[in-house]
Amino acid sequence: MLKAIQTILKASNLYTGAIDGQIGLGSLRAIEAMTPETAKKVQKILQDAKLYTGAIDGAFGPGSYEAFNSLIPKPTITAEALKKIYPGANTKFLQYINALSAEYGINTKAEVCLFLANTLVESMGFNAKDLRENFNYKPENLQRTFKKYIGSVEAAKTLIAKGQPAICERVYGGRMGNGVGNGDAWKYRGGGIIQTTGKTNYTRLSKAINEDLVNFPARIAEPEIAVKSALFYWKDAGCGKLAKRMQITECRKAINGGSNGLNEVKDYFLKAWNYLY
Template identity: 25%
Template sequence: MAELTPDDVRRWDAGAVLKVFQVASARAATLQTFGEDLGQVGQQLADWDGEAGAAFQASLGRARTDVLSDGRESSQVAAAVCDAWEDVQITKGMMSEVDQTAQGLGFVITPDWKVDVGTAGLLMGSTEAGLEQQILQGQLDTVKAKAHTTDHELATAMRAAVGDAKLDQNGREIPQTPAPPDGYQPVTADQLTQIVPGLSPQRAAQIVGPLNEAMRQGGMNTPQRQAAFISQVAEESDRFNTFEEYADGTEYNGRTDLGNTQPGDGPRYKGRGAIQVTGRANYARMSKDFGVDFVNHPELAAEPQYAFKTALWYWDTHNGNAVADTGDIVKITEMVNGGTHGLDVRTQFYNNALRVLAH
């Protein structure tokens, strides 16, 4: 990759960057409208029975999740490109000021970001020329640092806008995880009882189907990813015995970091689902992504049909596979739990799963 030069900065076209921003913004608006339309159609067909109705409702949540996820991505891309556009303008302005000063002094800016006094030093004297050179070089060094930061920012935005790069909520590029192998090897009920001591064969048979479907949809196609996911949902749900937190949730009252801003939000939005999703903010996001009103009906998150879907939602929105690929059970636990509660049990399940699923 060629080194960035002052000429590269001079050639930057803020207008072209702005057009990319406009395209990304338009795509985000289109996807938002599409997601809203899907939700309206879902309400109209909510009472349909038969194979057609079942097929539509089964696919609607995933479709809306995909569309809204794409829409959020487009919004993040648009914001990143907009930031890059602003910084391009600022950097070009800084470069222009240095160029004007250099021209006025008769100095030359070299391709390697140096101030060359040239023959101008003979006219103004070596002492004065040296002082002016030192001042201008400091300004040029500032421009260079800003230019490299802007160049990286612009590259990230472009990779996301016209490539397949993903951005986090702060506009930073998310490192791509290695693609999992083709195919999905389902976990059996017997394997599940070996991984989670105390889990009855009957209960294992009940939950292994939804568990496998969540892991299949989530791209958990390696023993390491499956072990990570199972270790967390098994501990969070008390060995799959409950999809609703045993505690009453009052400890979450006033937890603004969870979005609990209203009286009674703690008990209302306590942990539910296989991964015990907690807090008004998460319930609101799930409502938008699933097209299901978890905010006004939080108890739905504990229903069997949503228990593993909400767990997968949390896993995906926290880049769970990338964390699982590190093989660090502490990081995996912190990603799910926010701390290390039950780490010894999670570690036991994790190691059991790695051993059982490796064969």
């Protein structure tokens, strides 16, 4: 079926590669560039395979992409490919992503590529130093990041002088299940590849992955647990469906709360698509 789609793309002068059923970056670019008439032909193939139930209208949107992506199986992320996607990335997390992703519903290339892109951005290449939230801010950046809780740059300077746990107490104390003045804010600061924050979320994650992160929150930085925490968040936030529907912006918002890092995610997604098979 993928070969048939490539044949249509080639006949439309959108694709110049081999008819091999390997949906690399060239094939993806061709899909993105389809005219409505070409898109209708691809939609018809997907409809005949009972993968697509929408209209044959040439508008290759989320539903069409979901059907198309269901045909492209999950690739294994190799250390060699990761180094091409993100030079300098830590490879010790890959064994857990490859082994556990299917358990959390990741079964297509689109899901693997977008999960990888987002987690690379969130963890700065799976950097072990960035798997617990760091409050080593300059005053201006601290105030800008947490302006709801820190009213001025001068207040930020005063807070910085008191140390990172004090900053954490100001911005996280008394919310997200944390107590006030009891160390919860620092203990349950952001942790993992997609950072889990707050005692409520640590408690929920502990139950979901059967690990005691309430009493031992520092374990969230361990590679296997860091990966499990990210996969749990990904599944819980419905990111898999967004990935299959190529809703990259919406997926980024579900993970980060906005568009911060979106351009980097798009870049790593395309690189992952190019290098993973």
